[in-house]
C-alpha cells in the first residue's frame with residue numbers, strides 16, 4: 492500500500508508566533524471574530 | 530506515538546476516503562487517506578509518513594507532555610519574541626464620527642505633548658536596549674493618526690536612526706480612516722519605516738457613509754477609495770470593514786465595486802470584515818445597538834463564514850488561521866496613551882483603573898491582577914481544550930464589555946466548533962485549489 496500525505500500548510504512554530512505577537516484588535520488572527528471597532 | 534491532543538480530523542464531503550488533519554497548535558494542514566490514518570493510529574504507518582506528521586506536530590510521543598508544553602506556550606513566546614511592539618495613541622482628534630467607535634466621547638482635542646514624545650523616545654530606547662530586542666514596531670493610533678503627521682515624522686525620524694545604531698530595525702504601521710492617506714504622505718512615511726496601513730471601508734458607499742461619515746456628516750467613501758487607488762503599491766494595505774447584523778449582506782458588493790473601479794486583489798495585503806463588538810462602555814455611543822456581545826451569537830457564525838467565503842472566492846488574501854495572542858499576555862507589547870500612561874490594550878485608554886504605569890516610571894506592580902493575566906490557566910476547561918492555542922481565553926475586552934469583568938474567559942469553543950471545519954473547507958477550495 493502506498494501512503495500519501497499531501498501537506499497543504501506547514502503551519503507556524505512558536506518562534507514565528509513570537510515574531511508576530513503584539514497588537515491585536517480583537518484577535519483578528521484567529522478567524523473572523525469580533526473586534527472593538529474603530 | 531500518539532495523535533496530538535491539538536489535532537482535529539475532518540472528513541471531506543466529496544471524497545469519502547480522505548481525511549483532513551488540522552493542528553490547532555501549529556495550524557498545519559494535511560490531507561491523507563482514511564487507511565493511512567488508521568495505520569498511523571495503529572502504529573503501522575511508513576516511517577516517512579510518521580516523520581512528516583511528527584514534524585507538523587500532528588503526532589507526538591507523549592500527549593500529556595504536549596498539553597503541558599502548551600500551558601507554557603506563552604512564556605516561550607515571550608522568551609523568543611524578538612520585537613518590542615507598542616501601540617501609540619498620538620491624540621484623540623478625529624475628522625470622522627463613526628457611529629460605533631469604541632473611543633466614543635473620549636475623542637477630542639487632547640494630543641501628545643513635546644515633553645511626552647521626548648520621554649516616549651527615551652523610554653522605548655531604554656527598553657529596547659535592556660531587553661536586547663531586534664525590532665521596534667510602533668502601531669500609530671488616534672483618534673486619527675494622520676491628523677498628527679508631524680508627530681509621526683518627528684518620532685520616526687528620531688527612532689529610526691537610534692534603533693539602527695543599536696543594531697535593530699524600526700518599522701511602524703497606521704490604523705487610519707484613510708481620508709488623509711495620500712501618495713505624498715505615504716511616500717514620506719514609507720521612507721521613515723511605514724510598512725502597513727489598516728484602512729476600514731464599511732461595504733458599499735451608502736452603508737459606509739452612514740456608519741463612517743466625516744464629522745460634519747458628509748460621506749467619506751469617495752475620498753477613501755480615491756486615496757487607496759492613488760496609494761496602491763506604495764505600502765501594504767490591510768482592508769477591513771465593520772459590519773452589523775443588519776448590514777452584513779451588503780459587504781461583499783464592496784469587493785465587486787473595487788474590482789470594477791480597477792483594483793486588483795493584490796492591491797491589498799489582506800481583506801477581512803469583522804462584526805462590530807457591542808461596547809457598553811461609559812464612552813460609547815448609547816444609540817448604537819447593532820453589534821454583538823459574543824462570537825457565539827449564531828448570526829456571527831453564519832455571517833463570518835459567508836463573508837470569509839466572499840473574500841476568498843474573489844481571490845483576495847484572507848489572513849490564515851494562526852495561534853493568537855493577546856497583548857495582555859505579551860511582555861514586550863503595550864499601549865502608550867497620548868499622556869504617557871501605559872495600558873495593556875488599545876481599547877482601555879482613558880480608563881485609569883486599567884492604567885499599568887507610565888513612560889516615566891515603567892510598569893507599575895500589580896497590573897497583571899487588573900488584567901487577570903493567565904486567567905485561563907486556572908480553568909480546567911481551558912487546560913484541556915483542543916482550541917487553547919487559538920484562544921488562550923479569548924479577548925479580555927470582550928469579556929469586560931459583556932460581563933463587566935475580565936475574570937471569566939471569552940470562550941471561543943462554540944464559535945470554533947461551528948466554524949472551524951467550514952473555514953478549512955474554504956481554505957481547501959480557495960487557498961489550496963490545485964492540491
Ligand code: SF4
Pocket residue numbers: 514515516517518527854855856857873874875876923924925926927
Ligand atoms: S483584550 Fe482583546 S482587543 Fe485587547 S489586546 Fe487582548 S485580545 Fe486584543
Ligand code: SF4
Pocket residue numbers: 905910911912914915916917920921922923938939940941942
Ligand atoms: S476559553 Fe474556551 S475555547 Fe478558549 S481555551 Fe478556554 S475552553 Fe478553550
